[in-house]
Amino acid sequence: MEALIAGLIGLLTACGVYLALRGRTFPVVLGLTLLSYAVNLFLFAMGRLTVGRPPVIGTGLPGYADPVPQALVLTAIVIGFAMTAFVIMLALKARAELGSDHVDGAERP
Amino acid sequence: MSLVALAGGVLLYAGRRPLYAWFDRHGDRLDARRLYNHLVDGLHDLAGAVTRGLDGGGLQRLVAVFVATALVLGLAGWLGTDSPLTGPRARLPADGVSLLAAVAMAVAAVAATVLHRRRFTALVLVGAVGLVVALAFVKFSAPDLALTQLSVEVVTIILLLLALYFLPQVSPAESALGRRGRDLALAGLAGLGVAALAWAVLTRPYTGIGDWLVAHSVPGGGGHNVVNVILVDFRGFDTLGEITVLALAGLAVYAMLERLDISGQGCDDGGRAWDSDMHPVIMASLTRLLLPLALLVSVFILLRGHNLPGGGFIAGLVTAVALIMQYLANGVAWTHARLPANMQPVIATGLAVATATGLASWAFGRPFLTSAFGHLDWPLVGEFELASAMAFDLGVYLVVVGATLLILINLGRLHDASHAAPPCADDKEAAWKP
Amino acid sequence: MSHLVIAPLILPLVAGILLLFLRDVAIAWRRALALGATLAQFGLAVLLAVAVNDGTILTYALGDWPAPYGIVLVADRLAAWMVLVTALLAPFPLLHACRGQDEAGRHFHVLYQWQLFGLNGAFLTGDLFNLFVFFEVLLLASYGLVLHGGGRARIRAGLHYVVVNLAGSALFLIAVGTLYGLFGTLNMADLALRMAAADPDLAGPARAAGLLLFAVFALKAALLPLYLWLPRTYAAAAAPVAALFAIMTKVGAYAILRTATLMFAGGSLGGLLDAWLLPLALATLLAGLFGALAARSLGEQAAWLVVASVGTLLTAFGLGSAAGIAAGLYYLPHSTFAAAALFLLADRIGSGRGALADRFEPGPALAGAGWLGGLFFVAAILLTGMPPLSGFVGKFLLLRAALAHPAWPWVLAAVLGGGLLALVALARSGSLLFFRAAGAPAPAAAVPVAPAAALLALGLVLTVAAGPLSDLAAAAAGQLLAPQDYIAAVLGSHP
Known part of the structure; x- marks a missing residue:
């Protein structure tokens, strides 16, 4: 299972980085979204993988998954959402003002 | 030494006549001021060449350099040691369902990457990846994360869909083969590096602060859902920063879109005009019926968050989605007539509530954000636990609703404005121009 | 426990909230409020600098949770120095903007105050993940400020700045996650202790994570080869914004100095940089x-x-x-x-x-x-x-x-x-x-x-004042090179 998760994280990272290196804003935003999935899974996995033991006290289970990475990922998801919302709006603004959706605008530097 | 100087002097004296003659012809060039100017101009040209050489290229170069630097540094850090890649920790066996989900995610991610030029398709595939991520959270004991991931996923995809309306539907193929090869190599190496790091950590044992937090969650924090207690209590300060980020995003988007003049396209790639019937009747009446129910659910999620999966953030997103549905189904005009359009006071109130909750503990001689909780007997409801952390969570809820709606409403307004544009212009590129 | 440590954070946060409530009030009032807040900020920074001047390290346990379980703020000489420099700088770009440039777009004053909130938070926090959160606060505020006033150059430069920093934030999370996965803590003093005593088996991933963290900070500090975002962004931004950003690269430099002297000072991660x-x-x-x-x-x-x-x-x-x-x-x-x-x-x-x-x-x-x-x-x-x-x-x-x-x-x-x-x-x-x-x-x-x-x-x-100031700087440097005092102040204050 560990190999599966590590492999998936790696694959998502690779896809995210490749898209983030494209020249148009929309694929870049999609790439950053994939990259944030990869990062969230990575951060989450740092509490190791635990099946069927949610950290809710009083469920009568013999143990609990480490709640810390879960809380960190929750914060990271929210911040990632704010960033995605901002960058896609910036992409629209750039499209309107620069006349192209290329990341460097119509006239490349 | 002095002999050499003497000899030089003699030589100079002996050759004085040709030297004088040369100086007569070229002497004005030795003017110190001109020499200085030549030197400075040369330096300036050199600096220009060096800077252009380093600084050429746009964003793609910036990102590529960053990825490459991270790769080199990460690798160099590891290579200096003799740690094995795999640690001694016992591993979980993989089961069939997980394998299937992993394959689905991998296929969707790769397909989104390969098909990225067809933007709508790629967006749907990215959404599918996000859903499998939520499933992974369910599988590995993180119900709060699964709920959050799901609700964020919905809002993100709606947002990207609305935005895609204003962007070209396809990306042109413009990267040269060499560029794509370079990017593929960089991306592959980055993926390998992150996977190796994840593997190295996952196969090693550790002892974290988690056990202490689990032990103190009920007696110290007054909540059974440890993740929520961490968010509103143990690490409540992180959450305060996080909602500030969200508020900032809302305000920055608002400031940015204020004078934005953009029109979407009135027709698809085949030149067919888009359906102008914006608000299907069934959807409109259904969402109106569903709104009270959805609001009730979000209050429920907000209240139970301290003890069971839920909390202010998820509740806020559920409310936001319910309200956005009104916009989608009934239109901006209909909804504005019934809902205050200005979300900035909501954001400000949310942040003020969260901060005031934190400051209240000063009155009791405690540090910022110290929580208090007690049990309350409500008639009909029965015993109910009331924690100051809930007020904090209410602040989180308000900021989430306010910021999400502020962004989406402004985007929706752009849509309404752009519907006034002629539906199907001859020149597609012209139709997109501001 | 003294609230003085958290005061430089609460003040700009509350000032920003007030300015957001008062967004439709006459601009003169909002300018007065914003300037008053930055001047009060200066007063607080001076008080903080005086309080740590005898070499004490003040800590502030948020939520009354002991370190390393809760988040702790730490004010040592270095942190107080950085807060003071920020507070000294902040009023002047604001004054410059108050002659009309603040009206070129919405919410300039809110963004400005929360930028200060993010900066001071980054300087004062003693927790690695909390540092990430404050980096995001100051980044999002800076995104808004870079775009303030609009225009093609700003939007292009802003897009580059935002995308590169989003990649940086992703790497930050990977590095912090790895360190938590290896050492099970986020408190920087606790991390330093656990790193020093770590199993040599952990050295490989730990050193990799340490250098990834360095890459993130080097990006913020604009260190070669990660500096190319800076000239185009700063040159495109409005002058008061660029002037305020003169302190932004110093956040990266501060983070490098802090991690190098505290976490990478000895043990298996010693001499990492x-x-x-x-x-x-x-x-x-x-x-x-x-x-x-x-x-x-x-x-x-x-x-x-x-x-x-x-x-x-x-x-x-x-x-x-x-x-x-x-x-x-x-x-x-x-x-x-x-x-x-x-x-x-x-x-x-x-x-x-x-x-x-x-x-x-x-x-x-x-x-x-x-x-x-x-x-x-x-x-x-x-x-x-x-x-x-x-x-x-x-x-x-x-x-x-x-x-x-x-x-x-x-x-x-x-x-x-x-x-x-x-x-x-x-x-x-x-x-x-x-x-x-x-x-x-x-x-x-x-x-x-x-x-x-x-x-x-x-x-x-x-x-x-070069004489007394360089003495102060020397005292701060001496304190940094004795990280055991920092660790004792953070972790030793509870049973």
Whole structure:
């Protein structure tokens, strides 16, 4: 299972980085979204993988998954959402003002 | 030494006549001021060449350099040691369902990457990846994360869909083969590096602060859902920063879109005009019926968050989605007539509530954000636990609703404005121009 | 427990919330509130600096949870120094903006206050993940500020700035996650303890994560080769925003210094940055000055000089000795104020030249050229490190510290050669802007000159008070090189 998760994280990272290196804003935003999935899974996995033991006290289970990475990922998801919302709006603004959706605008530097 | 100087002097004296003659012809060039100017101009040209050489290229170069630097540094850090890649920790066996989900995610991610030029398709595939991520959270004991991931996923995809309306539907193929090869190599190496790091950590044992937090969650924090207690209590300060980020995003988007003049396209790639019937009747009446129910659910999620999966953030997103549905189904005009359009006071109130909750503990001689909780007997409801952390969570809820709606409403307004544009212009590129 | 440690965070946060509530009130009131808040901020920073001046390290356990389980704020000499420098800088770009530029877009004052919230949070927090959160706060505020006023150049530069920093944030999370996965804690003092006692088996991933963290901070600090976002962003931003951003790269430098002296000080991660920091810093110094030579406008030149100052600052930190760190800490406020002043001055000069703005082309004579030329001259002396002003003192301290380092010839050559390059660059721009003027002077502009002058005056204060200030810097450096005091203050205060 560990190999599966590590492999998936790696694959998502690779896809995210490749898209983030494209020249148009929309694929870049999609790439950053994939990259944030990869990062969230990575951060989450740092509490190791635990099946069927949610950290809710009083469920009568013999143990609990480490709640810390879960809380960190929750914060990271929210911040990632704010960033995605901002960058896609910036992409629209750039499209309107620069006349192209290329990341460097119509006239490349 | 002095002999050499003497000899030089003699030589100079002996050759004085040709030297004088040369100086007569070229002497004005030795003017110190001109020499200085030549030197400075040369330096300036050199600096220009060096800077252009380093600084050429746009964003793609910036990102590529960053990825490459991270790769080199990460690798160099590891290579200096003799740690094995795999640690001694016992591993979980993989089961069939997980394998299937992993394959689905991998296929969707790769397909989104390969098909990225067809933007709508790629967006749907990215959404599918996000859903499998939520499933992974369910599988590995993180119900709060699964709920959050799901609700964020919905809002993100709606947002990207609305935005895609204003962007070209396809990306042109413009990267040269060499560029794509370079990017593929960089991306592959980055993926390998992150996977190796994840593997190295996952196969090693550790002892974290988690056990202490689990032990103190009920007696110290007054909540059974440890993740929520961490968010509103143990690490409540992180959450305060996080909602500030969200508020900032809302305000920055608002400031940015204020004078934005953009029109979407009135027709698809085949030149067919888009359906102008914006608000299907069934959807409109259904969402109106569903709104009270959805609001009730979000209050429920907000209240139970301290003890069971839920909390202010998820509740806020559920409310936001319910309200956005009104916009989608009934239109901006209909909804504005019934809902205050200005979300900035909501954001400000949310942040003020969260901060005031934190400051209240000063009155009791405690540090910022110290929580208090007690049990309350409500008639009909029965015993109910009331924690100051809930007020904090209410602040989180308000900021989430306010910021999400502020962004989406402004985007929706752009849509309404752009519907006034002629539906199907001859020149597609012209139709997109501001 | 004293609330003084958290006060520099609460004040800008609350001021921002109030400004958001009052967004439709007359601009004069909002300006008064914003300026009042930054002045009060200065008062708090002074109180904090006085409170830690005897070497005590103040901690503040948020939510009353003991470290390492909760988040803890830590005010040592370094943190107080950074908060003080920020508070000294902040009023002047704000004053400059209050002559009308703050009305070029929405929410300037809210963004400005929350930018200060993020900056002070990053300086005061003792928790690695909380540092990430404050980085995001200050980044999102800076995104809004970069775009303030709009325009094509700003939007293009802003897009680059945002995307690169989003990639940086992803890497930050990977590094923090790895460190938690290995050591099971997020508190920096606790991390330092656990790293020092770590199993050698963990060294590989731990050192990799440490250098990834360094990559993130190097991106924020604009260290070569990750500096290319800076000149285009700072040159495109509105002048008051660019002036405030003079402190932003210092956040990255601060984070590098903090992690290097606390977490990478010994054990399996000891000396992690030794091979990287000094060479990269020297290269950054020269690259920044080459950029300044090649710049086509005064704003652009100021942005490149920020890169060069990061190079100088990290050269000092890269020496690793108490004398080197002290020299860097003395140089830090000097370079911040001087660069901020140059941005504001460029705006003032540009506004008097019509369509030419601050581009290096011969233009009309400037109204008030005598005054402006004098201020430019002072700024140039500060930035090039010529005697007798604070730039010279900073470079002198740096070179004296460098003599004890094996790489001293390189440092000497780069710093002295760099000073010459800076001199040539600024002499060239000064002669173009002030002496090759032709034609009638353009009408005087509404851009104020006082804030820039005040920042330059701060540079003079740094010169006059060089003795006591360098003593303070030395004390802060000494405290950093004894991380056990920091660790004891954070972890030892509870059973």
